[in-house]
Amino acid sequence: MDAHVSPEGTLDFLSQREILKLRDASEGGLYDLFRRCALAVLNSGSKTDNTKEILEQHQNFEIRLVPQAFGVKLEVRNAPDSAFVDGRMIRGIRNHLFAVLRDILYVSNQREQRLFDLDSPEGTTEFVYHILRNAGVLRNPERLNLVVCWGGHSINPVEYAYTKKVGYHLGLRGFNICTGCGPGAMKGPMKGAAVGHAKQRIEDGRYIGLTEPGIIAAESPNALVNALVILPDIEKRLEAFVRLGHAFIVFPGGAGTTEEILYLAGILLHPENAGFPFPIIFTGPKESEAYFEQIDHFLGGILGHQVRKLYRIIIGQPEEVARAIQANVAAVRNHRRASGDAFYFNWMLKIARALQEPFHPTHANMAALPLNENLSPHELATNLRRLFSGIVAGNIKDEGIRAVEKNGPFLLNGEQRLLLMLDRLLTAFCEQQRMRLPDGAEYQPCYRLAT
Numbered sequence: 520m521d522a523h524v525s526p527e528g529t530l531d532f533l534s535q536r537e538i539l540k541l542r543d544a545s546e547g548g549l550y551d552l553f554r555r556c557a558l559a560v561l562n563s564g565s566k567t568d569n570t571k572e573i574l575e576q577h578q579n580f581e582i583r584l585v586p587q588a589f590g591v592k593l594e595v596r597n598a599p600d601s602a603f604v605d606g607r608m609i610r611g612i613r614n615h616l617f618a619v620l621r622d623i624l625y626v627s628n629q630r631e632q633r634l635f636d637l638d639s640p641e642g643t644t645e646f647v648y649h650i651l652r653n654a655g656v657l658r659n660p661e662r663l664n665l666v667v668c669w670g671g672h673s674i675n676p677v678e679y680a681y682t683k684k685v686g687y688h689l690g691l692r693g694f695n696i697c698t699g700c701g702p703g704a705m706k707g708p709m710k711g712a713a714v715g716h717a718k719q720r721i722e723d724g725r726y727i728g729l730t731e732p733g734i735i736a737a738e739s740p741n742a743l744v745n746a747l748v749i750l751p752d753i754e755k756r757l758e759a760f761v762r763l764g765h766a767f768i769v770f771p772g773g774a775g776t777t778e779e780i781l782y783l784a785g786i787l788l789h790p791e792n793a794g795f796p797f798p799i800i801f802t803g804p805k806e807s808e809a810y811f812e813q814i815d816h817f818l819g820g821i822l823g824h825q826v827r828k829l830y831r832i833i834i835g836q837p838e839e840v841a842r843a844i845q846a847n848v849a850a851v852r853n854h855r856r857a858s859g860d861a862f863y864f865n866w867m868l869k870i871a872r873a874l875q876e877p878f879h880p881t882h883a884n885m886a887a888l889p890l891n892e893n894l895s896p897h898e899l900a901t902n903l904r905r906l907f908s909g910i911v912a913g914n915i916k917d918e919g920i921r922a923v924e925k926n927g928p929f930l931l932n933g934e935q936r937l938l939l940m941l942d943r944l945l946t947a948f949c950e951q952q953r954m955r956l957p958d959g960a961e962y963q964p965c966y967r968l969a970t
Contacts (some may be wrong), residue, residue, distance in 0.1 A: 520603050522595045526617045527610075528883045530833055530842045533591050536626050541584045552732055553623055556749060556919075557582045560615045561595070561735040574917060593620075606613040615740050615747050618654070622749040623732075626655050628638035643875045646827045647750070647758050648864060654748040655726055656763070657863050662851050663756060665725070667697045669779045670770025671953055672702025672738050673876070678771050681804040681837060682707030684874070685768065688841035690715020690724070697763060699756075700728020700747060701738025704770040709743035727763070731756045734775075737915035743816040752877045753908060757782045762865045765851055766798040771828075773953035774914065777944070778907035780814070781900050782874065783823060787829050788897035796854045798847035799830040800840055808834050810951070817944045821903070821937060822896045873901045880909030882926050885966075889931025891940075901943075906931060910945075913965025914954055920965075928967045938968050 539696065540549045557861025558580050562573060581596040595608075602612050629635065629649065636642030666689055670682065679833050686696060686708030696706035696712045709726040728744035731753050740747050750756040757779065769780060787797055801811050811832050818826045833840050854860070860867045878884065880894035888902050909929055924928070931938065948954050948964050 520598050520600055520606070522598065522603070522606075522608055523592050523791075524595065524608050524613050524616065525592045527614070530591070530617050530621050533586070533624070537628070538584055538586050538591075539619075539785050540624070540627065544778040544874050547769065549623060549627055553620065554580070554582055556619045556623065556732055556735050557595075557616055559739045561598045561614075562613060562736070563602070563612060563739040563741065564964070569813050578586050581758070594835060601751045608926055609702075611742055611745075618747040619749055622650065622654060626751045629966045634653075640870060640872050640875060643755070643872070644758065644762070644866070647755050647762060650750060650755070651748060651759060651763065651864070652931075654746070655748050656725075656748060656825065659863050662693075662892075663855075663862055665697055665727070665763060666694045666708075667707040667760050667764035667766050668704065668761075668769045668770065669699070669767065669772065669776055671776055672701045672703040672705060673773070673953060674703045675806075677804050679703060679707050679808075681802075681835075682770050683711035684837035685717045685770075685802065685840050686711025688838045689844065690721070691719060692841055692845055693719065693721065694841070695725035695727070696846065697727040697729065697760065699729050699738055699743045699775075699819075699833045700732075700740045702741055704772060704776075705738065705743040706743060708768070708772075708969075713743060729756050729759050729763075733786075733912070733918070736917070754875055754877050758870060758875065761786065761870070763863075764865075766848050767800070767955055768844070769799065769801045770842065771953070773948050774907050774945075777814070778904055778911060780818070780962065781904040781907060783819065783901035784826055784829065785874050785904055786868065786870055788822065788826060788886075788895075789871060791868060795868060796847070796850040797829070797868075798844060798851065800843055801830055801832045802835065802837075805835040810891050810947075813944060813947050817940055820940050822900055826896065826900075870900070871897070873898070874904070878905040878908055880912045880922075880928055880929070882922065884931055885909045885929040885952030888932070890931075890937050892934060892937070906941075910966055923965045928965050930969060931966055932969045941969055 541553055558577055575816065579597040583594045585592045585594050602608055613688060635646040684702050690712030696709045698708060714726060725746060726743045727746045728740050729748050729750060730738065730752045735749065750759055769776065783799065786792060815832065833843065855862060859865060867928060888906055890902060912925045913929060954962050
């Protein structure tokens with residue numbers, strides 16, 4: 520469909536340079552980026568998670584900025600029909616569309632002005648903070664109530680129903696939800712919390728979705744998200760989760776969820792973060808118990824038994840999960856009060872530079888990742904995080920898919936014991952169809968292990 524849409528009280532005005540950036544790819548190269556992210560938003564609800572397929576299916580899609588005397592308007596051509604009702608764009612999708620425009624322009628402007636030293640940990644954290652503040656998601660709550668929920672976008676119906684139950688019990692206790700904004704385990708907790716909030720007459724429930732340009736097409740924002748933020752890359756997206764969240768829940772997932780778990784492990788196993796209160800709960804229905812046994816075995820076998828002290832596993836008890844979150848957040852609140860840290864942004868947690876640097880999953884970079892037991896646990900977790908980030912790219916990101924098509928699967932090197940444990944986990948993910956949305960076709964791995 521074709522349409523003209525205007526913002527509602529946000530981003531009403533743009534400078535001439537910003538308009539040029541979006542109208543001409545030669546002026547900063549933002550048009551292609553904006554088009555790709557905008558298409559992902561308009562294609563919300565799609566059953567494919569292959570970014571390359573989505574872009575190829577909508578080759579005729581166009582989006583242009585139309586400057587007017589009284590503000591800005593977007594002209595959309597050949598957009599997916601699902602974004603409209605009776606010829607009018609769905610209001611939530613329109614809001615997401617302008618959130619994309621807001622964040623892409625803000626990040627570009629800040630990088631041009633070079634206000635932040637992105638080669639330093641402190642400068643990177645400041646950059647993440649300012650992106651979140653510009654998006655309006657930073658608030659100074661009287662109580663800590665933002666729970667980050669991670670998990671797969673291709674979970675089965677039983678697992679999805681369970682995520683809604685957990686979200687419901689969180690909502691009844693006044694907790695807000697932050698996820699990767701997509702379907703599956705990213706949507707379920709928000710949907711459940713919305714019902715809990717409605718029963719408690721909470722009218723300002725927050726459902727924050729954090730994404731990045733490389734993955735937004737594969738995990739388009741779901742309809743519950745009422746605060747969408749597009750971070751410039753996966754590393755800043757992960758840092759945004761950690762700085763915003765007061766507690767973390769991990770549902771069943773695949774390579775992307777494992778990447779997120781390893782990111783947390785890389786932070787919390789660092790000696791400077793020892794004893795830092797950071798609630799993490801792994802949970803799922805009884806049918807997912809074997810999945811968490813595999814994850815627990817993998818983490819403990821590779822990173823050592825100390826990693827198991829970082830999380831608690833609760834199976835088949837959604838209300839107990841909410842109670843545990845409520846109890847553990849009290850310790851976080853006391854720690855932040857005692858240390859003087861902000862309630863709305865976790866400044867004091869140390870995130871090493873190696874976890875902030877963007878990792879480009881080329882074949883050379885993937886093959887060169889050090890995977891050996893001489894590394895400290897937090898360093899090994901950091902390298903494994905990069906490895907799983909590359910697998911995600913090869914599965915669903917346009918650039919990664921094309922690289923694998925051209926040069927074959929990524930080669931993964933490392934010590935034999937580590938590779939064997941990695942192979943067992945990835946094989947289990949394939950058997951459980953957790954690597955990408957099941958579409959009837961056999962999964963073709965984007966990686967191969969050195970022997």
